[in-house]
Amino acid sequence: MSFLKIDKINVYYGDIQVIFNLSLTVEKGEVVSIVGGNGAGKSTLLRTISGLLFPTSGQISFENQKINSKQPEKIVDYGIIHVPEGRKLFSLMTVKENLIIGAYNKRAETKIAETIDNVYQLFPRLKERENQLAMTLSGGEQQMAAIGRGIMAHPKILMLDEPSLGLAPILMKDIFAAIRKIADLGTTVLLVEQDVKNSLSLSDRAYVLEHGQVVMEGSGKELLKNPHIKEAYLGM
Amino acid sequence: MTKEKINKTALILFLFIAFTIPLFVRSATYLHILILLYFYAYLTTSWNLVGGFAGVLPLGHSVFVGIGAYTSTILSLQYGISPWIGMIAGAFIALILGVIIALPTLKMRGAYFALATIAFGEGIRVMVENINNIGPLNINGPRGIQIPPTNTGFFNFMFAGKEPYYYIILIMLILVLTLTFLISRSKLGYYLNAGGEEPEAAMALGINVAKARLTAMAISSFLTALAGTFYAQFTLYIHPKSVFSLDLSFEIAFIALIGGRGSVAGPIIGALLLRPVSDLSRIYFGSHLPGLHLIIFGAVLILVMLYQPRGLQEPLSRIYNRIIEKKILKTDK
Numbered sequence: 001m002s003f004l005k006i007d008k009i010n011v012y013y014g015d016i017q018v019i020f021n022l023s024l025t026v027e028k029g030e031v032v033s034i035v036g037g038n039g040a041g042k043s044t045l046l047r048t049i050s051g052l053l054f055p056t057s058g059q060i061s062f063e064n065q066k067i068n069s070k071q072p073e074k075i076v077d078y079g080i081i082h083v084p085e086g087r088k089l090f091s092l093m094t095v096k097e098n099l100i101i102g103a104y105n106k107r108a109e110t111k112i113a114e115t116i117d118n119v120y121q122l123f124p125r126l127k128e129r130e131n132q133l134a135m136t137l138s139g140g141e142q143q144m145a146a147i148g149r150g151i152m153a154h155p156k157i158l159m160l161d162e163p164s165l166g167l168a169p170i171l172m173k174d175i176f177a178a179i180r181k182i183a184d185l186g187t188t189v190l191l192v193e194q195d196v197k198n199s200l201s202l203s204d205r206a207y208v209l210e211h212g213q214v215v216m217e218g219s220g221k222e223l224l225k226n227p228h229i230k231e232a233y234l235g236m
Numbered sequence: 237m238t239k240e241k242i243n244k245t246a247l248i249l250f251l252f253i254a255f256t257i258p259l260f261v262r263s264a265t266y267l268h269i270l271i272l273l274y275f276y277a278y279l280t281t282s283w284n285l286v287g288g289f290a291g292v293l294p295l296g297h298s299v300f301v302g303i304g305a306y307t308s309t310i311l312s313l314q315y316g317i318s319p320w321i322g323m324i325a326g327a328f329i330a331l332i333l334g335v336i337i338a339l340p341t342l343k344m345r346g347a348y349f350a351l352a353t354i355a356f357g358e359g360i361r362v363m364v365e366n367i368n369n370i371g372p373l374n375i376n377g378p379r380g381i382q383i384p385p386t387n388t389g390f391f392n393f394m395f396a397g398k399e400p401y402y403y404i405i406l407i408m409l410i411l412v413l414t415l416t417f418l419i420s421r422s423k424l425g426y427y428l429n430a431g432g433e434e435p436e437a438a439m440a441l442g443i444n445v446a447k448a449r450l451t452a453m454a455i456s457s458f459l460t461a462l463a464g465t466f467y468a469q470f471t472l473y474i475h476p477k478s479v480f481s482l483d484l485s486f487e488i489a490f491i492a493l494i495g496g497r498g499s500v501a502g503p504i505i506g507a508l509l510l511r512p513v514s515d516l517s518r519i520y521f522g523s524h525l526p527g528l529h530l531i532i533f534g535a536v537l538i539l540v541m542l543y544q545p546r547g548l549q550e551p552l553s554r555i556y557n558r559i560i561e562k563k564i565l566k567t568d569k
Contacts, residue, residue, distance in 0.1 A: 050440050076442025088437030090430045101426050105442045153441060 002061075003028040003188060004049075004080075004157055009058030009068070011041075011048050011212075018044045019212040021058070026157065031179070031189045033199040033220065035233065036209035042192040043085055045209070046159050049190075050082035051075040062157075076105050079156030085165060085192075087146040091135035095126055095145050098134050102152030111154065119148040122178055140171035147178065157188040164195045176202055196233040200224045242560050254406055258399045265519075267398040271470065273511040274405040275463060280491045280503035281412050282459035285452045287489065288498035289425060291432020292342070292449070293350040295485050296357025299337075300330040300457045302364065302480035304464025309381050309474060310373050312392070319393035323465035327458045334457025335450060342449045354482065361480035380475020383468065393469040401470050408466065412459055417500050419455075428452055429498075487514075490533050494540050496547020505549050510536070 002025040011019035019041045026032045034042050047053045049060060051072040060068040062078055089098055099119060103112045120127040123144040129137060134145060143163055150158050160179065164172045172195065180202045183189045193199035200206055203220040208229065216223065223229050230236040261267055283297050307329055308322025317325075341352040365378045375381075388394045395401060419425050430438040431445035438445050468474045478484075487510075495506020514529040521528045544551055 052436065052439060071444070072439045073442045073444045076440075081442075082440040084437050084440050088434040090433050090437075092433070093426075093429065097426070101430055101438075101443075102441055104423060104426070149441065 002026065003030075003063065004190070005059075005061045006045075006049070007059045007061070009048065009055040009060065011044055011053055011055050013044075013053075017212065019048070019055075022209075022212065022214055023058075024207050024214060024217070026188060026190055028188055029183070029186065030204045031183045031191060031202060033191045033193055033203040033206040034209055035193055035196045035199060035206060037194070037233075039211075040209040041212035042209055043161050044212075046082055046084075046161050046190070046192055049075075049159065050080060052082075073105075076153060077107070079107065079154070080159065081150045081153045081155035081157070082159045083146050083150040083161060083163070085161040087142045089134040089137075089142055089145055089149075091133065093134060094131050095134055095137065096130040098145055098149050099126075099152050102149035103154070105153055108152060108154040112152070115152050115154065119151055122151070122181060123148055140167055140174065143167060143171075143175055144178070147175070147182075151182065151187070155187055157190060158182065159190045159192070161192045162194060163191070164193060164198065172198065196229065197224070200229075239560055239564065242563070251410070255403075258402050264398055267402055269512065269515045271398065271402050271405055272515065273507050274402075274409045275467065275470075276487065276491055276511055277504050277507035278405065278409045278412055278463050279460060279488050280495070280507060281409070281416055281500075282456050282463070283488045284492055284497060284500075284503055285416060285419065285428075285456040285459075286449070287492055288502065289420065289428040289432065290449050290452050291428070291498070293346075293489065294353045294453075294456075295350045295482075295489055296337070296353035296355075297456075297460055297488055298480055298482065298484035299357045299360050300334065300460035301464040301467065301484060302361070302474075302476070303330040303333060304461030305468035305474045305479045306364070306375065306381070306464075307461075308393075308465040309383060309468045310375070313381065313383065314372070314374060318391050319465055319469055320391070323393075323462055326465055327461040330461030330464075331454050331458040334453045337457075338450050338453040342446060342453065354485070357480070357485055358482060361476050361482075364480055365476045378476060380473060380478070383472040383474075385472055393465070394472075401466075405463075405466055405470075408462065413500060413504075415459075420500060424448060424451060487533075490537060492547075494533075494537055494548060496549030499547065499549045501553065502547050502549040505552060506547070509548070 004026040006022060006024050008021050008023050009019060010017060010021060034045065036042050044053065048055055051070055054069045059066060062080060067075055067078060099116055100112060103109055103115060108115065125141055126144055126148055129141060134142065137145060147160065147163060163175050163179065167175065176198050179189060179191065191199055191203065200220040200223050206218065206220050206223050207214050208216040257270065258267060286292060286294050304323065304326035307326030308319040311317040311322035311325060312319045337356050341349055344352055364375060367375050368377045369375065385394060388396050427443050427448035430443060431448055435445050464479060467479060491506035491510050492503055494510060496502030510533060513532050517529040517532065540548060
């Protein structure tokens with residue numbers, strides 16, 4: 001049985017269908033990437049898993065429990081944490097407050113002090129900035145804080161939406177390294193990225209999404225060598 | 237001396253001044269102005285829970301003032317129930333109404349929420365103006381209700397002098413300020429703040445934004461209605477145009493926006509600045525320039541929004557902190 005299983009879901013924004021009959025699975029401990037161009041439905045997929053959108057048909061199950069059409073706070077209780085695109089920090093709160101607010105759920109609340117130390121170990125920069133307002137951070141630091149806020153919730157599966165968005169290449173490397181580290185420490189990661197090369201090289205498996213459908217799947221290394229991927233996404 | 241100690245001393249000094257003012261200010265006029273100042277600071281602080289912390293702009297809060305005023309007045313005049321009890325009853329009715337208003341409207345964003353609350357507020361005012369009786373309850377339509385000043389005493393919430401009113405509203409204000417301070421430091425405060433700024437991120441973290449806002453609206457309408465009863469007992473005459481009016485809702489929002497919404501001190505600063513302007517312009521220019529205070533409010537609001545969009549509390553607290561730090565530095569040297 002799969003850890004997270006998505007079975008033939010269809011998702012609409014009003015009348016417009018964005019995801020068509022999509023199925024995928026994530027196993028425990030894996031890093032799975034979902035890559036694809038703009039408008040492929042990557043973010044929509046994450047928003048559907050986290051309960052911000054509901055599928056019109058199909059089923060999403062997590063640890064053998066049906067979770068589709070549950071409210072977002074319920075889904076967080078199951079241990080599925082979504083770090084949305086564009087960081088979305090609470091800009092007038094300090095870094096530390098942003099982290100603490102990530103831990104306001106039943107599983108994480110008792111362990112705040114411990115988790116915060118883990119986050120600071122992963123991102124020492126956040127420790128230096130802990131009392132600064134989130135709005136004063138640089139883009140890379142904001143992304144660290146957003147990922148850290150997700151970790152604070154003690155995720156069983158952490159879903160990251162475009163963590164490399166708008167970052168300088170050198171910072172992107174740090175972020176990807178941190179994601180690998182999070183996975184190695186035992187958290188399953190579902191990563192949505194436009195940076196195909198970096199995300200495929202750190203993932204165990206990946207799905208390629210085009211027009212709301214899975215067009216290809218395989219291990220990260222396999223896909224990197226695939227001629228279609230090379231031509232369409234890597235420009236080679 | 238540490239900064240916290242200075243803050244504490246300043247707070248105690250403020251409280252001391254507030255509690256001793258009636259011993260020096262014997263003029264009923266000035267006491268009246270101060271009472272209204274506290275009354276508006278109280279209303280704005282209650283409003284701030286929704287309008288400030290939750291980041292939406294409700295513009296119909298006078299409805300809750302009206303509900304509080306009418307409930308306690310009708311209960312005391314027709315059934316002989318003490319206004320103190322009517323005050324609580326009115327607050328609970330306002331709470332229920334607040335939730336009813338909030339359920340469909342709190343999902344709206346920005347201006348739509350503001351417009352929807354205006355619509356609710358005005359709708360209820362028009363209803364009150366056009367209804368004489370609800371069953372046995374005599375609302376008296378647009379003529380309003382006069383409270384005969386016969387039985388003074390604490391039980392009847394009616395006093396001959398202004399001083400008791402002064403202390404009642406002062407204590408109410410201190411309590412509501414303490415409450416909002418505690419809420420701003422509580423989980424609910426963080427939920428509201430997070431949901432106000434990035435609702436989607438907050439939801440993705442498992443925060444039930446809608447529930448937090450609903451809770452804030454319930455508390456806010458409850459507290460606002462308490463002040464309605466105070467107003468009724470203080471002025472002894474209520475009518476739809478005074479307690480249900482849009483002007484009242486707007487004045488609350490004015491005070492909050494100019495003082496600084498979302499901060500605990502904002503409503504106090506706003507009321508300290510705007511209420512004297514309003515009252516003094518009415519006293520000195522009321523005969524030939526009525527409504528002058530609204531022009532001044534508008535001008536001040538434009539200036540504040542242009543140069544201090546987070547309200548006057550921000551520069552003022554910066555100045556306060558600088559003065560204290562300089563003082564500490566001095567004592568250190």
